[in-house]
Amino acid sequence: MTERHPFIETSPWIEAPADPQPALDRDTSADVVVVGGGYAGLSAAITLRSAGADVVLLERDFAGSGASGRNAGHLTPTIGKDLPTTLRLFGRERASALVRFADAAVEHTEDFIEKNQIACDYQASGNIVAGVHPKHVRSLEKAAGTAASLGAAVRYLPLAEMRERGIPPAFVCGVLEERGGTLNPGKFVSGVRAAALRAGVRVFEQTPVASVEDGARVTARCAGGAVVADHAIIATNAYTAGLDRMRRNVAPLRVSLFETEPLSPAALDALGWSGREGIYTAHEALENYRLTAHGTISGGSKVVRYRYGSRLPPGRDPGAFRAIERAFRERFPELGDVAIATFWGGWIGLTIDLLPQVGVDGAHPNVHYGIGFNGHGVAQATLVGEMIGRRILGEEHPQAGALARRLLRWPPEPLRWVGAGLINRALALVDARTDRQVRKQRESAR
């Protein structure tokens, strides 16, 4: 085990840009003001600017410093908790519409990467929801059947096919999501930021927005000035509770990741895994693993943290770092003690029904929002940004209806904190049991 945890505040995928944009230092006006410079805010800004709108984007730190520059880089059509649960909760018609939305999000993001020539190491390898114990065979087989019946492009992979594909032996069966793959999220969001600047979006960085005030023209207020615009877009995802509105729509959860040192060519060869599929496990709180273009493995998740009052839990989390390193060593014993180069983490925005919230708020109504991507926003936030942009331009995106529903909010504190703690503990107990069963099975096979 690595005793000390080498830690990076943002992530190894991204650095502060070489062309920092100025902070807002005076009042200004625009057609649209966007709050938040991740995939959602930047995509919305590009859509609007490309149609000729004057767009100001305000970003607390630098565009890409949030989850968009920190995530694990699985471009995935995953939606909700899983499709059997989504079917139970929402019925067949809505669940099928959600599958179409999630597929469209992956396709849109692939097209966006292509159209904007973003070099982000994208590999259309697909992703596998992998079982780690024989008990996962039945549940994953069933999940694959349900997903296929809803129109998802998935396929059950039995043990033999997992081995044929060279998937590391700890993963004993799986559901292959054929659409999507993995990318370098930092390169992706930096490319989206560059496209926004090229398009002529007026980006202000180091500019936290304190409030978004209603009016026939909406006002976004910051320390250095205010922006008055016909429309505002809230694209702050996990950070939304820090604004003056929509504070209970999204709960921020802290997720930790790691990246190894580069593997030797011999170790990579021995590993197999030549299809380079992204992997997430069938745990309640999943583990994720993927190869990178620079010969390392990145992974983690497994442990999530919620902090009272939806404040952001701190980044350095030795307990989570220990847990994700231990899980990695257990899943990849063939790699021996390959060193972990760095740990980091970020915040995902969780909604109560685990679906993104996209809509319009405000007395006028001119405050648009796209938040709560539940850890699946690489594709979905990118598409939702485009949807919001089009809505302001007067067009409804064909997939927008899939997300229309009565929006639920998290209960007030202390209920939220107590509830989050209980759910988290219950899921951790289920996962700990699975991990004990896996260890026991491994011992008895020796």
Ligand SMILES: Cc1cc2nc3c(=O)[nH]c(=O)nc-3n(C[C@H](O)[C@H](O)[C@H](O)COP(=O)(O)OP(=O)(O)OC[C@H]3O[C@@H](n4cnc5c(N)ncnc54)[C@H](O)[C@@H]3O)c2cc1C
């Ligand atoms: C560790 C981790 C792993 C993940 N792995 C995956 C994955 O493999 N696949 C996947 O699909 N998704 C993954 N996700 C989720 C995905 O990264 C997000 O859903 C997606 O990036 C959300 O994009 P966004 O634009 O909505 O939010 P963000 O990228 O978080 O952007 C919001 C921006 O708003 C800014 N902001 C916040 N408050 C203010 C304010 N008051 N004023 C101005 N600016 C403000 C923030 O600084 C931030 O830049 C992961 C997330 C994390 C944290």
